[in-house]
Amino acid sequence: DPSLNVGEVPETPTPEQIAAARSLFFDDLLVDFPFAAPSDRAHALAAVLLPFLRRMIDGCTPLHVVEAPAVGSGKGLLCNLVSMIVTGESCDSRTLPEVDEEIRKMLTAELSKARPIILLDNANEKLTLVSAPLASVLTSTSWTDRILGRTQMLTVPNTAMWMLTGNNPKLSKDIARRSIRIRIDPKVDRAWTRASFKHDPIMSWAKACRDELVHAALVLVRAWLAAGRPLSRERLGSFEHWAAVMGGVLKVAGVEGFLGNLDELYANADVEGEAWREFTLAWWAEHGLTATHVSDLTDL
Numbered sequence: 001d002p003s004l005n006v007g008e009v010p011e012t013p014t015p016e017q018i019a020a021a022r023s024l025f026f027d028d029l030l031v032d033f034p035f036a037a038p039s040d041r042a043h044a045l046a047a048v049l050l051p052f053l054r055r056m057i058d059g060c061t062p063l064h065v066v067e068a069p070a071v072g073s074g075k076g077l078l079c080n081l082v083s084m085i086v087t088g089e090s091c092d093s094r095t096l097p098e099v100d101e102e103i104r105k106m107l108t109a110e111l112s113k114a115r116p117i118i119l120l121d122n123a124n125e126k127l128t129l130v131s132a133p134l135a136s137v138l139t140s141t142s143w144t145d146r147i148l149g150r151t152q153m154l155t156v157p158n159t160a161m162w163m164l165t166g167n168n169p170k171l172s173k174d175i176a177r178r179s180i181r182i183r184i185d186p187k188v189d190r191a192w193t194r195a196s197f198k199h200d201p202i203m204s205w206a207k208a209c210r211d212e213l214v215h216a217a218l219v220l221v222r223a224w225l226a227a228g229r230p231l232s233r234e235r236l237g238s239f240e241h242w243a244a245v246m247g248g249v250l251k252v253a254g255v256e257g258f259l260g261n262l263d264e265l266y267a268n269a270d271v272e273g274e275a276w277r278e279f280t281l282a283w284w285a286e287h288g289l290t291a292t293h294v295s296d297l298t299d300l
Contacts, residue, residue: 001088005211009218012226021216022253032197033074036183038257043182046246050161051086051116052217058241060139063162063179067169072192073184075165079119084206085213086116093121104133108145111156123166130172138178139238176269181261224249234259
């Protein structure tokens, strides 16, 4: 982008420069997003940084699930802000079809465009998101499918960052274990009527300040490189290198909470498993190792 003027990025950023870069994201770009927990805020910054780090990450990266309890909370806005920093434009979005065959066609079409961000918008909150093609693409470094209307096969690399928005989306266990959560919760009715924002409209501010935002992202990446590329001990199955690199970058940046809400994400997806765990704990608390009649367990 010839209009982008990042300026000189220091080889070894000072603590003051790291703090200034972190502040630009947390105290300006993301300041008015009411994240449910520090982990959600950390994952929002991870989404901003991922496209700048992607070539240094081996393997796949997870689905970034941007969720809220109700409409108008800022899910799509957050995704568009990430895209604005990375590409200079808002993010094109697609709704996810409900039939696997149509999902597969859509994934092929999206990957063939080679965009750095793929946004699946407005997951159906009435249905559990179960999709074998989506689960497969999230853990595949390349994707092969037949070109629509032809017998020729197409193989494309899968290096995009995947994002999904929804109001209290219901994820299957297969999708949940391939995801990280970014939850926004304004805790007000008609959240879209909120006012008194620091930068309003935030998209215009982000576009005007894109030079500074890209510079700040590169400062945080450079700080990690200068620190010797330390790897985090946090782990996410199928995305081990992403978790190690991203956790290391955020730790050097002084950001806490990375992957701290995984248990809650899994619990929401594994409704049946959570019920069995609750029942088993109650059984143990009531009877311990004592042999028990089924009728007693039914009452319990």
